[in-house]
Amino acid sequence: MxxxxxxxxxxxxxxxxxxxxxxxDDSFLFGKDEYSIGILKEVKNNFGEILTRVDGNIPTSLPIETGQRFLFISYDQTRGSHGLHKYPAKFFPELPRWLIQKYSKPGNIVLDPFMGSGTSNVEALLLGRHSVGIDVDPFAKFLTKVKTTKxxxxxxxxxxxxxxxxxxxxxxxxxxxxxxxxxxxxxxxxxxxxxxxxxxxxxxxxxxxxxxxxxxxxxxxxxxxxxxxxxxxxxxxxxxxxxxxxxxxxxxxxxxxxxxxxxxxxxxxxxxxSIIDTDISVEIPNDNDARNIKYPANYFDFAITSPPYANAVDYPRTHQLEMYWLGLANGSLTPMKKQHVGTESVSSDDYKILHKIEVEEADIVIENIFKKDPRRAYIAYKYLIDMEKNLREVHRVLKKKSKYVIVVGNNKIRGYNFESWKYLMKLSERIGFKVDNYFGSEIIKHFIKVPRDERINTDWIIVLEK
Structure with a gap:
């Protein structure tokens, strides 16, 4: 008893x-070649702007105009291994599924340098693409390993x-x-x-x-x-x-x-x-970082990611109780936090003076933030420095003519709009990428609590070509 x-x-x-x-919920043909096609229609958001709404799977033939805004409605966030564990600010599966199909072929090797909960890796596996997932967070690595293991x-x-x-x-x-x-x-x-x-x-x-x-x-x-x-x-x-x-x-x-x-x-x-192919590999290396990718030049056929954003989710703190129970952490989390892009763990010596990234639009905002809060200004600057390192590394390991798709949100820092997507496009061009396209994905649900005036209303999808 x-x-x-x-x-x-x-x-x-x-x-x-x-x-x-x-x-x-039969809207999802999980793991099948003949994915269900999403329903498309035009809608208006709260500001009267016209959006293209797509329910369910996104057709690979979906026409995209530069700067266009979409409203993607996801039905698959808990399907299969996607639903094993909550994770903040993660991809909804239809987005990487669509982009992987659009910009790669079966048998290709896909990279996600900020893999988080491994959504891209799961989708690449289901689509017959090999993949590599990189993250500094031990919980992300453990979760992705489980989610991609038959x-x-x-x-x-x-x-x-x-x-x-x-x-x-x-x-x-x-x-x-x-x-x-x-x-x-x-x-x-x-x-x-x-x-x-x-x-x-x-x-x-x-x-x-x-x-x-x-x-x-x-x-x-x-x-x-x-x-x-x-x-x-x-x-x-x-x-x-x-x-x-x-x-x-x-x-x-x-x-x-x-x-x-x-x-x-x-x-x-x-x-x-029951549906994954054991011949398709998923690598989750322990010693890699989005800013130091230990793979050869011209190795990957496609890269996709949703990086952290400045002044946002503190992943070690979010998962601290889980990591303590899993034996992935003990004691202070500060050393782990310092490894993350977008971290708030910075030294007071670092933000005594104003730092600039040499991108005019970004530097104006960073200088305005500095007048109110030097620490937050340095966090914003450091974020862009780290992202530039990532862009250089991905540019190196991608094959020529291959695409790197970045899905990034904007936020407010001390009342100023910090438009990461615009700054990242400037940085990417500076190191040799060509901006192929960019478009918006409206966000209608917030699964995380952040201050109302710092919420992200739109994710921007940047398509870069080497």
């Missing part, structure tokens, strides 16, 4: 309801049944203090009962007889519930406890949430694993 009297029958019933809704379906089902049957045998007496991870403010982030439940689940996974691929998948499923069973706000990129939130955390919550998540994720991975 379970310590909490957990009902597996009820858990399975709950998951079947969620799975039914998932299956009924699992043995029989082992997946057997291991899922084993975990579920073990969950109902939960007893906190089976957990010792040495089983609990040690990290800053742990007992503030988690109630004691939840700590023991999470430790029990992790111990089950680690000590099972199953393959490392299965264990990694189960650990990502565990990671995906960490925030929801913690005392932190579920919807804020900064991991914070809000006293007014009145979050309802109760004993057995981690066990039941994990059981439901594991069942649904197992379904996703069965779907995904």
């Amino acid at each position: 379970s310590y909490y009297n957990i009902s597996l029958a009820q858990i399975r019933k709950n998951v079947e309801k969620r799975k039914k809704k998932y299956i009924e 699992l043995d379906v029989e082992e997946l089902e057997e291991s899922t049944d084993f975990i579920l049957k073990s969950l109902i045998k939960y007893d906190p007496k089976k957990i010792k203090d040495t089983d609990l991870p040690i990290f800053p403010y742990r007992d503030n982030w988690f109630d004691k009962e939840i700590l023991f439940e999470l430790a029990y689940i992790k111990k089950l996974i680690k000590n099972s007889k199953y393959s490392d691929n299965i264990k990694d998948f189960q650990l990502i499923s565990l990671s995906s519930i960490i925030r929801s069973v913690s005392n932190a706000d579920n919807n804020c990129t900064r991991t914070v406890i809000r006293k007014k939130l009145n979050k309802n955390i109760y004993p057995s919550m981690a066990l039941t949430k994990f059981a439901e998540t594991l069942l649904l994720n197992s379904y996703r991975m069965r779907e995904f694993s």
Whole structure:
């Protein structure tokens, strides 16, 4: 009998309801050559501007005029391995799917130098393109590895049944203090009962007889519930406890949430694993950086990315609880933060004086920001310096005539519009790229909480050619 009297029958019933809704959405021909074609129509946004709305998959033949604005409606953000784990400010799958089809061929090698949650790599794999995903963030690398790894379906089902049957045998007496991870403010982030439940689940996974691929998948499923069973706000990129939130955390919550998540994720991975080609490779190197790509010149056929933007998401802080539980971090996150492009971890010595990037439009904005906030001005400048390094590296490793597509948002810094896309086009031309095209993708949903006046309303898609 379970310590909490957990009902597996009820858990399975709950998951079947969620799975039914998932299956009924037949707008997506997942993994098939004959992708469903999106529905196109013209719409007006709140400012009276005319946009081309595309629902679902984006046709490769879609005509694009320079500067045109689109409204892309995604239906596939939780399909297959895309839905394994939340990740802030990530690609919606239809966009890289379209661009990979448009600018590369089956068997080509695709690069994403800021891979984040690996959406481009998943789509490249499904489309028969080899890919390389680069990121300095250890959580991004681990998540992408899981999302792009084919699992043995029989082992997946057997291991899922084993975990579920073990969950109902939960007893906190089976957990010792040495089983609990040690990290800053742990007992503030988690109630004691939840700590023991999470430790029990992790111990089950680690000590099972199953393959490392299965264990990694189960650990990502565990990671995906960490925030929801913690005392932190579920919807804020900064991991914070809000006293007014009145979050309802109760004993057995981690066990039941994990059981439901594991069942649904197992379904996703069965779907995904049944359609991918094992001859297509996904490389996730450990020692690369978007500013230092350790691949030969003229190696890649196509590159696509959605880089961070200045003064925006603090990825290590966003995933700190998950990384602590996965053993990917311990103690201070500052050294990790400093590695990221767009980081706010800068030294006071760096921003004592005004720095310029030698792009007139950017330097005017940076100087205006400097008058209000020298630190933010330096963060903006450093972002463009780092992005210029990335542009140089991608230019080097791309084959001649190949495309580099950058999807980038703009934001406000101290009240000034920081139009990254315009500055990146100037920088790219400076180092030898030709701007082939650019167009806008209107954003209608914000899955992350940032100050209202700093929200991004449009992503700009820049198509560069070597």
